Amino acid sequence: MLREKIEKHLLDIQKPSRYIGGEVGSVIKDKSKVDVRFAFCFPDTYDIGMSHLGMKILYSLMNERENYWCERCFAPSEDFENIMRENEIPLYALESLDPIKDFDFIGFTMQYELSYTNVLNMLDLAGIPIFARDRTEELTQIVVAGGPCVCNPEPLADFFDLFILGEGEEVNLELMDLYHEMKKQGASRKEFLRKACNIEGIYVPEFYKFHYKDDGTIERLEVTDNAPETVKKRIIKNFDKVYYPENFVVPFTEIVHDRVSVEVLRGCLRGCRFCQAGFIYRPFREKHADTIVGQTKCLCENTGYDEVSLASLSTSDHSEIDPMLTKLLTYTAGERINLSLPSLRVDNFSEELLEKIKKIRKSGLTFAPEGGTQRLRDVINKNVSEEEIMNTCRIAFEGGYSSVKLYFMMGLPTETDEDITGIAELAQRIIDLFYTMENRPKGRGVQISVSCATFVPKPFTPFQFEPQDTREMIEHKQKLLLDSVNKKRVKVSYHDADVSILEAVLAKGDRRLCDVVYTAWKKGCKFDSWGEHYRFDKWLEAFEECGVAPSFYANRRISYDEILPWGHLDYYVSHEFFVRENKTAHEAVTTPHCRLKCSGCGVNKEIGGRCFD
């Protein structure tokens, strides 16, 4: 029925194959034989969502169970959304083309703060009540979320029945098993949630009430319904043996990352103090080189992709990087597969490794010093020295590269104008290096791209206590940078400060932001991460109307003893560690990475032993 209605309009919209399913690798089941149906929703368009590795893993994992059926669902682009609303087509899942409002679970993955309004829009398109409190008492339509943003889920708390903290491979199935069992018994939604909150990793926000002080900070947290005082994230202990899909859904239309992805390691041992991923995914765990090669082969054969990329936070930190790349390259070269290697770090970039990479890399090299001076790099614990940057650039230039892309952050704690002009000076020294080299690539001048993001303080990092620079400060620094670079050789690009402000507010926000998110969506905000859709003016109106000051969240220093909106969530890294690291940062002292020396972040206590053998 719905299919006919959909097909009637498919030729009037852009890239219709995104809305009708039928891709190779998609899983079709007989719904009369299915007990639990899960709609895996990505709060952005198909092109972006289909690139997400986590969805591929959990999709295949849930579908391994014969009586569970996981389907995909994405945010429609504006053209199709309008058609859906005009023709009363409810948001549906791509496999069965059934409305997701009839599903048992509606699960969102929260990858970035600027996708929050899309969640509301998708629930609305689906015909599901936006606020959890308005949903039926029956056990159905459980709206859940996971992903990195749920480490502080408070700005979304009113919209979800529960959040899944940490890695989903085990807990998702446990949750579905519990649901299946309780559904048979005829339990209610509330009864289910009361049981579910006892599964490790499950956070049911309605059982937690915040009380605030007059100054706006949190006074205390009241826990009801016998829910646990703290909720601990889930991790996979044996990462080498963790489930990994043997097949991906292969889209017809081109997507952002249109290739096989193989996860080589999880967690990061570096401890860069601004980086949330570096802390929330701890401990560092890796797969054996042979496991990685096996999974690569299997996926390439089953999908037909001729490109594979290694996914991780820092691929070159893999302890078997050399044998792994050698084995992979032997396979990929023989099969005419391109291997792409994102996330390579400057400091352990050996000549042998570069030789191997040169064979397969066509584009330029990208490095992320993040800070323009050594002092600032020490503050953020980006353990990269200028000597190492120069050395890597020298190797790269000798290898025939003549363009280098450098990533920096602006607005970092303790940053001064000197650190900003330091970016220009560093770029200039790289240019000078190029021209002093006799064996530099001939016939071309050197080109440096400097890409500058605005620092966003994030929960579960040593910088969670830090204020973000105000817009005026950021604009001053952006102008300073533009004025100090060599315009002929250096191209500067930077992020819109307005976007980073909202990111900071939503990242560190508390439950009072739910109304702001709702109001902003009501005013038409959606696809906030898309430049052409972003309406900061509407957001400011929403803040104003809800009586919430964005600066309270973005530009205020949080004291070490303040109760944090995410303080009851346990991501294995201790509060004491973050305080210690914050203090060390202000002394511009670095902390060595985990393999060199354990810094006592607290993770090893949780996993019962050492992170490294």
Next chain:
Amino acid sequence: MIRLRAVFSKKDRAKYISHLDLNRCMLRTFRRSGLPIWYTEGFHSHPYFSFALALSLGYESDCEILDFNLNEEVPPNEVRDRLNAVMPDGMKIISVAEQKLKITAITNAEYSFSLITDSPELLMNNIKSLINQEQILIEKKTKKGIKTVDIKPDMKIISFEVSEKSVDMVMRLPAGTQTNYNPSLFFEALKKSSEMPFETAKIRRTGIFCENNEIFS
């Protein structure tokens, strides 16, 4: 190098695969099949796939032509079966054989379609009066701009019949390297001349022909 030609159908959901995406889709299908794909030599080595005619997005077909090369001899029926085992839903290889004729031999293609309306009899009369005109002038977009062409001499109606809710037609139009007319040109002409609303449905390419109405193979 072994040159082969496949005839394949593209129906159902597969009709939403655009021509641009079809190339990528075929490459992945061939890779999944494990067939020995032939690659071009040179710096940007790539496999060779060539579709005889582009098919508009949303159109179905029973007769798409794909030319491709293999590195070693594989029995044509085995090629067909191995591809079909890993084809996307809605697509099927009907036959694989050697390339008998050159692509340039194609002169026209046949399409079937339904024109949905509440008053099919009336629409039928409109169609009749349209095709009885001396000329059927339409504006065709070309690379050089908009051109007015008379599609009547090249348009051959094979059949039309009235059913309860539609007029169902089969027609042949020029196709190939020289002139390509899409049935949408006829729909436009009909919309302009009849001023009555109708919707098009089940548009399908049903045959690709050479001069003398020989089926292209």
